[in-house]
Amino acid sequence: MPTSSLGPEVIEIWFRAVDVTGVFCAAVIGAKLARERRFDAVGFATLAVISALGGGMTRDVLLQQIPVAFTDPFYLGGALLGATVAFFWRLESKWTNRMITVADALCLGCWAATGAQKTLALGLGVLPAMMMGLTTAVGGSIIRDVMVGKIPKIFGGANLYATPAATSAVIMVVFFKLNMPVLGMALSIIAALIFVLLAQWRGWVLPEALDLSINLTPRQFRQLLRLRDTKPQDSKDTNPVTKDKNTSGSD
Known part of the structure; x- marks a missing residue:
């Protein structure tokens, strides 16, 4: 009885510690961008809070819940500390x-899994769970970059980041459906860590769009339409079966 009652509590505390640690690190990343832009203390605090809590707050608002940053002082405190x-x-x-x-990387997997789990717990489907997982994991960085006039790094030109988050969300969805959310959370965090570190080490990026262009003038387009309209008539005239029938009919 004591073991079974303390086990989930210990696991929850551990996951919460990982979550708050991720908040702190995301806040540091946002504040480092503020240093690059030579912002003052207000700018540091704003970018840190947006970077660390923007994704989770967006998720909670979309799910019509009170953001956890408003109910747990450790989240906002961790962001301001960063x-x-x-x-x-x-x-x-x-x-x-x-x-x-x-x-x-640890918090990326934790946030993606948390977003997917919360969405599924509310009775929503797999696709909304994937979307909320990605929103939780990368939403803060997108808002932060847009606020300073930058194109978000997850849109290209940087190592894989959204893809590991999507992978973690998929893992969480699968294990939630198997009634093993705790194991899903742990595997999501581990998978994101391995994926992000490999992407950093190997320089993995998603392929860009192919630079293919098709130039067709209006005159060429009209010629193609004319050929399409004349093909059935040409095939009818050159069809040997039709030609034989016409010949036999004349006899």
Whole structure:
């Protein structure tokens, strides 16, 4: 009895710790962008909060729920702490960036799985769950980049980020349907971590659109239409069976 009652609580605390750690790291990433743009303290706090909590808040609003950032002080506190740390320290060393990348990958899988799980728990379908998982994972970074006039990195030109989030959301959907959400959450986090680190190491990116163009003038288009209209008549005249029937009829 004590073990079964404490087990889920310990797991929930662990996942919550990963979630808040991701909030902190996402806030640091947003605040580092504020440093690049030479923003003041208000700019640091704004970009940090948007980067860390924007996706989750958007998800909760779309699902008609009170955002968790308003009910759990650790989320907003973690975002502001990340902004404060990045405001006083540059955090540009190689090992610091690696640690932030690992923590960001962990929270990516956690957020994608959380968004998918919450959506499925409300009785919605698989596609809405996938959309909410992606919104939770990458929504904050999209809003942050748009606010500073940048094209979001997930739209191209950067290593895979949205794809690992989608993979984590799929894993969560599958295990939620199997009534194993805790295992799904753990596997989603691990999968996102491995996927993101491999993408960083190997430089994986999604293929861009093919540069193919078809130039057709109005005159050429009219000629194609004319050929299409004349083909049945030509085939009728040259058909040997029809020709024989016409010949036999004349005899």
